[in-house]
Amino acid sequence: MAPGAKTLATASLRELGRMIRAGEVTPTQLAEHALERLEGDGRRLNAVVTLTPDRALREARRAEEELRAGHDRGPLHGIPYGAKDLLATAGIPTTWGAAPCKEQVFPYDATVIRRLEAAGAVLVAKLAMVELAGGMGYDHPNASFTGPGLSPWNPNAWSGGSSSGSGAAVGARAVPFAIGSETHGSILTPAAFCGVTGLRPTYGRVSRSGAMALCWTMDKLGPMCRSADDCGLVLEAIAGPDPNDPTTADRHFRYAPEHARTGGFRLGVLAGATDDAQPEVRANFLAALDVLRDVATLEEVRLPDLPYHAVARVIIAAEASAAFDDFIAAGRPADLTAEADRVLPYTYEVVTARDYLRALRVRRVIARELDALCARYDALVAPTLPSVAPPAGASFLGVFRRPGVPIGAAGNVAGLPAVSVPNGFGADGLPTAMQFIGRAWEENRILAVARAYQERTDWHRRLPPGFGG
Amino acid sequence: MTAEQQNDQGLEAWLALVIARYGDHIPAVERERVRESVRGLRAAADTLAAFPLTNADEPDVLFRVYRGED
Numbered sequence: 001m002a003p004g005a006k007t008l009a010t011a012s013l014r015e016l017g018r019m020i021r022a023g024e025v026t027p028t029q030l031a032e033h034a035l036e037r038l039e040g041d042g043r044r045l046n047a048v049v050t051l052t053p054d055r056a057l058r059e060a061r062r063a064e065e066e067l068r069a070g071h072d073r074g075p076l077h078g079i080p081y082g083a084k085d086l087l088a089t090a091g092i093p094t095t096w097g098a099a100p101c102k103e104q105v106f107p108y109d110a111t112v113i114r115r116l117e118a119a120g121a122v123l124v125a126k127l128a129m130v131e132l133a134g135g136m137g138y139d140h141p142n143a144s145f146t147g148p149g150l151s152p153w154n155p156n157a158w159s160g161g162s163s164s165g166s167g168a169a170v171g172a173r174a175v176p177f178a179i180g181s182e183t184h185g186s187i188l189t190p191a192a193f194c195g196v197t198g199l200r201p202t203y204g205r206v207s208r209s210g211a212m213a214l215c216w217t218m219d220k221l222g223p224m225c226r227s228a229d230d231c232g233l234v235l236e237a238i239a240g241p242d243p244n245d246p247t248t249a250d251r252h253f254r255y256a257p258e259h260a261r262t263g264g265f266r267l268g269v270l271a272g273a274t275d276d277a278q279p280e281v282r283a284n285f286l287a288a289l290d291v292l293r294d295v296a297t298l299e300e301v302r303l304p305d306l307p308y309h310a311v312a313r314v315i316i317a318a319e320a321s322a323a324f325d326d327f328i329a330a331g332r333p334a335d336l337t338a339e340a341d342r343v344l345p346y347t348y349e350v351v352t353a354r355d356y357l358r359a360l361r362v363r364r365v366i367a368r369e370l371d372a373l374c375a376r377y378d379a380l381v382a383p384t385l386p387s388v389a390p391p392a393g394a395s396f397l398g399v400f401r402r403p404g405v406p407i408g409a410a411g412n413v414a415g416l417p418a419v420s421v422p423n424g425f426g427a428d429g430l431p432t433a434m435q436f437i438g439r440a441w442e443e444n445r446i447l448a449v450a451r452a453y454q455e456r457t458d459w460h461r462r463l464p465p466g467f468g469g
Numbered sequence: 470m471t472a473e474q475q476n477d478q479g480l481e482a483w484l485a486l487v488i489a490r491y492g493d494h495i496p497a498v499e500r501e502r503v504r505e506s507v508r509g510l511r512a513a514a515d516t517l518a519a520f521p522l523t524n525a526d527e528p529d530v531l532f533r534v535y536r537g538e539d
Contacts, residue, residue: 310516
């Protein structure tokens with residue numbers, strides 16, 4: 001008898017892999033279950049653009065045959081997943097979340113999709129996203145032709161973006177993992193708002209070949225999962241150099257939890273990180289620090305006072321306007337869904353070449369200073385966001401304009417890895433989260449800290465009401 | 470002229486550039502939203518202009534010399 005829906009909703013990647021190999025469930029059953037959940041709950045949450053049943057069942061059957069024949073591709077073999085709809089998939093629409101691109105089809109797979117296929121994972125869906133990954137200046141959750149992404153914890157709340165469907169589908173337990181992308185918060189935000197674990201890898205760790213370009217020097221792809229351990233398993237499958245993406249570093253990533261420390265960590269707690277946070281965010285963060293004291297020494301640190309937001313804003317505006325030059329010049333923003341996205345791309349015109357180059361020069365100073373800070377710790381730690389998810393039907397600018405500590409901008413500008421983990425609940429039953437930020441290329445280290453936290457808590461195992469099977 | 474007046478004039482000049490180039494795509498009702506975006510982008514650029522750098526501070530840009538097959 002196949003495992004129940006609740007078992008499938010809560011199982012880790014390692015548990016699902018064990019069930020497959022023990023004959024308790026087949027990859028085809030897992031794929032069919034995911035497709036069914038996505039067709040129902042996924043669509044209700046506006047998390048799905050395109051289901052891919054033909055490809056999914058083909059890949060699932062192949063996984064079954066291979067495993068039967070003793071050809072084991074590893075921990076993702078036979079596991080279903082969803083991909084943010086900015087990753088090219090041969091013959092399947094890749095819409096970039098944007099109405100003007102609804103009919104767009106590429107003849108090839110993105111490198112990440114190819115690597116997951118090589119790892120035996122089963123693609124079940126292209127997941128919803130904010131149009132053009134939010135690069136046109138959106139300020140409202142409705143900025144997608146599939147509708148505003150909704151949080152599985154409260155359908156009146158936003159899922160976060162721009163990897164909205166990836167966050168909601170994993171949060172609703174419809175898929176064990178998904179791939180998202182982050183230029184400036186697009187993995188960590190939906191991870192926090194949907195109560196999942198999201199990993200933003202170091203810039204250059206994962207190839208972006210075949211992914212929509214928004215900002216060449218800040219775009220990253222990464223996993224959104226049920227746990228930090230799952231994130232490590234997925235990252236190992238997708239990371240590594242790629243001749244088709246010259247920004248990938250010549251570094252191979254091996255996820256090695258068996259060799260990682262389980263305690264004795266040194267953490268830098270960002271001063272002022274909760275000053276502008278909602279009371280529940282603050283309380284949950286302080287409680288989480290108490291848990292971490294079991295495995296770490298904590299020291300308050302100050303983020304260097306540098307113009308992180310200004311650098312991010314200028315670089316994203318300059319690169320996005322260049323990446324979408326023809327699109328903007330042709331007036332195609334008029335066909336986007338969000339009102340702001342229809343006009344704000346034109347304002348990027350006021351960023352000059354000198355502004356852009358100056359931002360790149362300041363970024364180098366930022367990178368040096370943050371590296372010096374991060375080198376003293378296994379991770380910096382801060383709330384992922386100062387607020388729970390805002391309402392799905394209103395502007396979200398209030399959440400992101402809280403002064404706070406600009407660790408999101410800092411980490412993205414410098415290309416540093418970070419992992420967001422759920423750490424409790426706040427207003428309206430919505431999840432809160434905290435993030436561990438590491439030195440470049442230290443994903444194993446921040447994942448070790450996150451695992452130690454998740455071994456002592458069960459926030460990441462909680463199920464949204466009605467989504468547990 | 471005060472610094473504030475100079476800033477306002479500068480903002481209007483940047484806004485005029487955007488309108489001259491893309492005014493056909495920007496409805497009148499959206500002008501204030503556009504003005505705020507221009508103001509924010511120029512403020513970010515001004516912040517960076519005020520950040521101290523030396524001649525030795527290079528930008529991080531990716532360029533690799535290219536040589537095709539012989």
